[in-house]
Amino acid sequence: MTTRIAIVGGFLGAGKTTLILAAARRLAARGYRVGLVTNDQGEDLVDTALAGDAEIPVAEVAGGCFCCRFPDLLAGLQRLQEVAAPDLILAEPVGSCTDLIATVLRPLVQFYGEQYALAPLTVLLDSSRSLAGFPVDIRYLHEQQVAEAEILLLSKSDLAGQNGTRIGRRCPFDKPRTSPESVEGKGRMDADLGKPQMLPVSAVTGDGLDEWLDIILGQSSRNPAALTIDYERYAQAEAALGWLNAKGQVRADSPYSAREWTAHLLATLERLCAEQHTSIAHIKMLVTTPKGKLKASLTQSGSLTWDLDTEAAETRSHEFVLNVRVNAAPVQLEQMAMQAIESAQPDPAARYYIEHFECFSPLPPRPTHRL
Secondary structure, three states, X not given: OOEEEEXXXXXXOOOHHHHHHHHHHHHHHOOOOEEEEEEOOOOOOHHHHHHHHOOOOEEEEOOOOOOOOHXXXXXXXXXXXXXXXXXXXXXXXXXXOOOHHHHHHHHHHHHHOOOEEEOOOEEEEEOOOOOOOOOHHHHHHHHHHHHOOOEEEEEOHXXXXXXXXXXXXXXXXXXXXXXXXXXXXXXXXXXXXXXXXXXXXXXXXXXXXXXXXXHHHHOOOOOOOOEOOOHHHHHHHHHOOXXXXXXXXXXXXXXXXXXXXXXXXXXXXXXXXXXXXXXXXXXXXXXXXXXXXXXXXXXXXXOOEEEEEOOOOOEEEEEEEEEEEEOOOHHHHHHHHHHHHHHOOOOOOOEEEEEEEEEEOOOOOOOOOOO
């Protein structure tokens, strides 16, 4: 018996986790058993905590992307099969990862085809966002992600037009696959591939979600040929991103608003990024009080959104998980994060207990397989 796997890629902040959690709820309502594999260069992920809170069986692959931690991916898939026997596993790779067909999808098909059935590779493209402020190598990485999609989801379709972006019938990077540009930037080894299936979706309104689920449940990956990737540029793109994961607790003597604390910390980080000319890829925070949870995100300046907001009462304590990915050196990012955390102190006597703190730039990708 095979387990169906749907790999859902896309750039940092494209809305992968929000969409996957919404999809998991709809699948459960249809009677399907669902599992989730999260992935990150570090540990203590907002995504994993959210999946656990939603009571979705989840396995976490940490310390590198799926391609570089392929044995860990296999172990995570096996654990899900053992504990949940899912009909469908949604696997979300790191948002700075590309070349998924050659390093993840094709190895699964070739070596483990009797165990797993692969749905078409889905890639999310944030239809409300521009990456013009990022270095050219990061934009190159982003284009490779879009180019290898078998299904291209134009995510956050409810926000289309707010930043001068419109959803059309053509991908923003859509060029003839055999042009000189496509050969250098996003050409595959095989020129005759056809275009990806394109679908606007919104996890907020649910538009397009059922149509996408029908595709990944009913269709199999074509197992297409791999992209031609410049791995030096790929490594430079990842190295240009600062990666911060922090987990801790706050304790205060007097009541305070955890929502205001969260908003103040993220607003300070946003301001510091603007002052130091560092582009935001994705900042997200999960806050847990004795009575509820908050989850807020930033994908660019002025884009603060509350994805989970169940807590209005004041509190004397809370726990937090903070994940930050910005175009900054680790030392610079660490200084900005610590300044933001300290500035959000709810009262002069409040105490911080930092349980985990890591800040780094990803190492060059070294896939276990590339087929």
